Amino acid sequence: MLVKLKxxxxxxxxxxxxxxxxxxxxxxxxxxxVIALRGVDFCVRHNEIVGLVGDNGAGKSTLxxxxxxxxxxxxxxxxxNGNKIDIKNYSAxxxxxxxxxxxxxxxxxxxxxxxxxxVFMGREIRSRFGFLKVKQMKQxxxxxxxxxxxxxxxxxxxxxTAKTLSGGEKQGLAIARALYFKANLIILDEPTIGLSLxxxxxxxxxxxxxxxxxxxxxxxxxNIYQVYPVADRFVxxxxxxxxxxxxxxxxxxxxxxxxxxxIAIGG
Amino acid sequence: MRLTSxxxxxxxxxxxxLQVSVGGIALLLWSAFLIxxxxxxxxxxxxxxxxxxxxxxxxxxxxxxxxxxxGEIDLSFPSVMAFSSWVFSVMWIATRNDILALIGCLLSGxxxxxxxxxxxxxxxxxxxxxxxxxxxxxxxxVMVITEGWTISLAGTVGKVVHTALVGRIPLILKEGIxxxxxxxxxxxxxxxxxxxxxxxGAHVLVIGDNAEAARVMGVNVxxxxxxxxxxxxxxxxxxxxxxxxxxxxxxxxxxxxxLLLAIAAVVLGGTPFTGGAGSIFGSFLGSCILGTIxxxxxxxxxxxxxxxxxxxxxIIISLIFQVIxxxxxx
Numbered sequence: 001m002l003v004k005l006k007x008x009x010x011x012x013x014x015x016x017x018x019x020x021x022x023x024x025x026x027x028x029x030x031x032x033x034v035i036a037l038r039g040v041d042f043c044v045r046h047n048e049i050v051g052l053v054g055d056n057g058a059g060k061s062t063l064x065x066x067x068x069x070x071x072x073x074x075x076x077x078x079x080x081n082g083n084k085i086d087i088k089n090y091s092a093x094x095x096x097x098x099x100x101x102x103x104x105x106x107x108x109x110x111x112x113x114x115x116x117x118x119v120f121m122g123r124e125i126r127s128r129f130g131f132l133k134v135k136q137m138k139q140x141x142x143x144x145x146x147x148x149x150x151x152x153x154x155x156x157x158x159x160x161t162a163k164t165l166s167g168g169e170k171q172g173l174a175i176a177r178a179l180y181f182k183a184n185l186i187i188l189d190e191p192t193i194g195l196s197l198x199x200x201x202x203x204x205x206x207x208x209x210x211x212x213x214x215x216x217x218x219x220x221x222x223n224i225y226q227v228y229p230v231a232d233r234f235v236x237x238x239x240x241x242x243x244x245x246x247x248x249x250x251x252x253x254x255x256x257x258x259x260x261x262x263i264a265i266g267g
Numbered sequence: 268m269r270l271t272s273x274x275x276x277x278x279x280x281x282x283x284x285l286q287v288s289v290g291g292i293a294l295l296l297w298s299a300f301l302i303x304x305x306x307x308x309x310x311x312x313x314x315x316x317x318x319x320x321x322x323x324x325x326x327x328x329x330x331x332x333x334x335x336x337x338g339e340i341d342l343s344f345p346s347v348m349a350f351s352s353w354v355f356s357v358m359w360i361a362t363r364n365d366i367l368a369l370i371g372c373l374l375s376g377x378x379x380x381x382x383x384x385x386x387x388x389x390x391x392x393x394x395x396x397x398x399x400x401x402x403x404x405x406x407x408x409v410m411v412i413t414e415g416w417t418i419s420l421a422g423t424v425g426k427v428v429h430t431a432l433v434g435r436i437p438l439i440l441k442e443g444i445x446x447x448x449x450x451x452x453x454x455x456x457x458x459x460x461x462x463x464x465x466x467x468g469a470h471v472l473v474i475g476d477n478a479e480a481a482r483v484m485g486v487n488v489x490x491x492x493x494x495x496x497x498x499x500x501x502x503x504x505x506x507x508x509x510x511x512x513x514x515x516x517x518x519x520x521x522x523x524x525x526l527l528l529a530i531a532a533v534v535l536g537g538t539p540f541t542g543g544a545g546s547i548f549g550s551f552l553g554s555c556i557l558g559t560i561x562x563x564x565x566x567x568x569x570x571x572x573x574x575x576x577x578x579x580x581x582i583i584i585s586l587i588f589q590v591i592x593x594x595x596x597x
Contacts, residue, residue, distance in 0.1 A: 093485065107483045110476035112543040121473050122484035130466040159282065 020079065021046050021185055021216050022067060022100065027076035029062055036062040037073070038240040044185060044216050049207060051231035052220045053260075058237040060220050064187055067218075068102040069095035099184035103191065108174040111163040116141040118162050119177045140180070148176040148209050167195045168202030175206045179213055186210055187218045192226045204230050224260060228253050238263060284592050285537035289552045292585055296556060296563070303567035313562065315442035319433070319513055321558035322451035323506045327529035328536070328550040329451075329458045330502035333495045335533050336462070338475040338542025339394040341499045343383060344529070345522030346405035348507030351376035351500075353409050355508055356418040356517040365428040373504050379405060380500020384493030394496075409519050418517040433512045447509045451551075454502075459547040471495060475542030531578065532557050535585050539593075556581065 023043040029036045037059045044050050054060050066073045069092040078085040080098045092102075109118055116137045125133045125140075138158050145151055150172045162170060171191045178186045188207070192200045207230045210217045221227045227234070228248070234256065236244035243263050246256060280287060301308045327344060334341050355372035359365060379401065386397035423429040432450065435443030462468035470491045473481040482488050506525075511517045534540065535556060536549025557578060564573045 092483075096485070104483065107477070107479045110473045110480050110543065112476045113473060117469060117473065120469075121481065122470075122486040124466050124469055126466055131460070132464050132466060132469060134464060159278070 019082075020044065021048075021081065023079040024063070024067060025077045025079070027063065027066060027078075028074045029059075029066060029071075030074060036240055037066075040076075040237070040240070040242055042067075042235060042242065044218060047211060047214050047216060048233065049211055049217045049219060049231045051224070051227035051234045052218055052237065053222065053224050053227065053234055054237035055222055057239075059240045060222075060237055061189065063237070064102065064189065064218065064220060067095070068092060068100055068187060096183075099182060100187065101178040101181070101183035101185070102187040102189065103171065103174040103178065104189050105171075105191070105193065109162045109170050112161055114158055115145070115156075115160050115162065115173065116158065118173060119144060119180065121177075123181060144176050144180050148172055148179065148206060150176065166199055166202075168199035168206075171203045172206040175210065179210065179215065183215065185216045185218065187220070189220050190222075191219070192221065192223070200226055224257060225253075228256070236260065236263060285589060286546060286548050286552075288588055288592065289536055289546075289549050289556075289585065292581070292588075293552050293556050296559065296581075300559070300563040300566060303563075307566040308563075311440040312442055313566075315435075315440050315445065317559060317562060318448040319445040321555055322445070322447035323510045324525060324528055324532055324554040324558050325451040325551055326454055326502050326506040326509070327525055328532040328554045329454055329547060330495075330499045331529050331533045332458070332536070332538050332545045332547055332550045333462065333468075333471055334394075334499055335530075335538050335540060336471050336475045336542055336545030337492060337495055338478075339387065339492065339495070340530075341380075341383060341394065341398045341496060342526065343379070343398040343400075343402040343405060344499055344503035345524075345526045346402045346409070347376055347379040347500050347503040348510065348522035348525070349409045349519060350379060350405040351504035352507040352511045352517050352521060353413065353418075353519070356420060356511070359420065359423065360418070363422070365423055365426040369428045369508070372508050373501060376500040376502075376504020376507070377497050378500070380497040380503070381493065383500065384496035387496065388489040388492050413519045415519055417519070420511060420515045420517060423512060424515065428508075429512055432509050445513075447513070450505075450509070455547060455551045462545055462547055467491065467494065472543060472545065475544070477543075528557055529554075531582055535582055537589055539589075 020043045025041055027037050027040045027042070040059070040063060042052075042063060052060050052064070065071055066076075067078065069090045072087050072090065078087065078090070080100070095102075110121060113121070116134075119141050120137050125137050127133055142156075150169060162173065165173065171188070175186060175188070188203075191203050191207075195203065204226070207217055207219060211230075219227045219231060224234070232248055234244075234246045234248070235242060236246075236259075244259060246259065251259075297308075307313055331341065331344075351372045354375040355368045358368035358371045362368065383394070383398055383401055386392050386401070387394045390397070392400075430446070432446060434446045436446055436449065437443045462471065470481065470486050470488075473484075473486060474488050474491055478488055503522075507522055510521060532553035533550050535553035536546050536551070537553075538545045538549060560577050560581070561571070561574050564577060565571060
């Protein structure tokens with residue numbers, strides 16, 4: 001027991017020593033004649049929220065899909081916790097095992113299922129012969145909902161089906177699930193698209209929780225206003241290239257928007 | 268929020284409102300029949316007779332619940348019933364070993380179901396079309412081989428399989444309880460656990476709800492679907508065997524009446540055709556309701572022509588009920 005704990009602590013220390021949680025170097029990707037990414041360098045540090053900003057077609061989703069193992073790059077290297085990834089054997093499943101979890105809007109939640117079934121979808125707690133430990137899963141879900149701040153008298157892990165949640169709460173549920181399963185890096189693909197102001201604020205609160213829990217997050221958006229309050233750093237992508245990288249501590253929202261405007265005009 | 272006992276009752280009613288409403292319909296119908304013809308519906312013979320017929324529908328609708336909850340459909344099971352019963356009959360006549368014949372019967376049914384699964388998952392043919400194909404195929408196989416002739420199974424009486432599947436258990440009723448009713452209840456309990464308390468059922472429900480989300484979250488969608496179709500084939504073989512052993516005859520057109528009956532029982536029981544949910548209890552009751560109507564109608568003195576009319580009415584009324592119950596509260 002003690003040895004195991006010591007081993008884990010040592011491992012954590014070793015991991016923390018690595019500068020980057022995830023790093024991508026000189027990533028190229030094309031689809032037919034369209035070049036989506038032209039030598040992109042991108043990284044995420046420990047306990048950092050990165051806003052990945054760019055217009056439609058800038059290559060944000062492509063970059064993130066390569067990082068999460070959905071498809072391989074044509075050229076380039078990926079490092080997770082300092083270890084080089086074997087691109088040939090990299091897959092979405094592998095990425096998840098390495099602690100990278102992507103939350104896609106439409107593909108995250110089974111609407112007609114209760115909350116505990118959604119949280120444990122595909123990763124059910126089972127006893128022998130595959131029977132479900134329903135009580136345990138319900139309790140864990142209750143705890144999890146409290147932890148992420150998804151609490152109201154109307155929400156219960158057992159009775160509430162996911163479709164009765166608001167858009168922001170659904171994102172919250174998916175984020176909570178990722179945290180529960182020990183994701184170190186949670187990638188949110190346009191989590192605020194189509195959401196009202198209040199709902200967007202809710203999502204931002206959930207993103208704040210990711211930071212509180214000591215994890216990292218990539219927040220993909222085409223709307224700088226939505227990611228500015230929570231992000232530590234912004235990476236601007238334009239036509240397959242990184243055209244700007246800024247820390248929030250260095251400039252105000254107005255200055256950042258001015259930079260974006262210059263890029264849009266210049267590009 | 269602490270639940271008081273009154274709250275808990277309301278909570279349970281809310282959670283199981285569909286099941287409660289189906290139960291209500293069953294109770295209503297039964298009382299109507301009882302009032303209309305108390306002599307028929309108070310004799311044990313009636314119930315013994317019902318329990319010898321209804322289990323076939325129940326067993327079919329139980330596994331159909333999984334298929335419908337997946338968002339799929341299987342139209343080939345009546346033909347699979349005939350095919351695997353034919354396998355039983357032929358093996359029985361050739362070897363006079365009923366246990367061996369039973370194993371052959373169940374294996375052939377599972378194999379036919381597995382084939383449906385492969386067509387749906389790997390050939391990517393929509394299940395509606397794939398099972399129309401296999402429906403004609405297996406029926407055709409049986410027709411070509413038997414040339415339409417029936418096979419007598421009279422020799423199975425007193426053997427283990429006949430006694431175990433369709434024997435009469437001398438309990439409660441004067442005529443005894445048909446063994447197939449016990450099988451139906453046992454299978455219903457097993458299916459309830461499989462759907463609600465097992466990984467298999469959990470995966471069936473999330474796939475029926477949002478297959479893409481299930482896939483992203485690591486659920487093996489293809490394997491679960493194949494398993495469900497295999498289960499349907501296995502259950503169809505079992506139900507077919509009960510059906511032919513009960514009347515001691517294999518006949519090549521057997522099973523055809525069960526096609527819509529079993530599907531209707533599932534729908535009546537509250538399992539939505541859109542997938543993502545399923546009620547084993549509902550399917551069980553739905554089968555009982557549809558199975559009782561025929562007897563009831565003849566019992567209250569109407570002709571058999573009324574049976575389908577009443578089927579239709581009850582299905583439509585209960586579907587309207589379900590739509591109203593499921594409508595989100597404003």
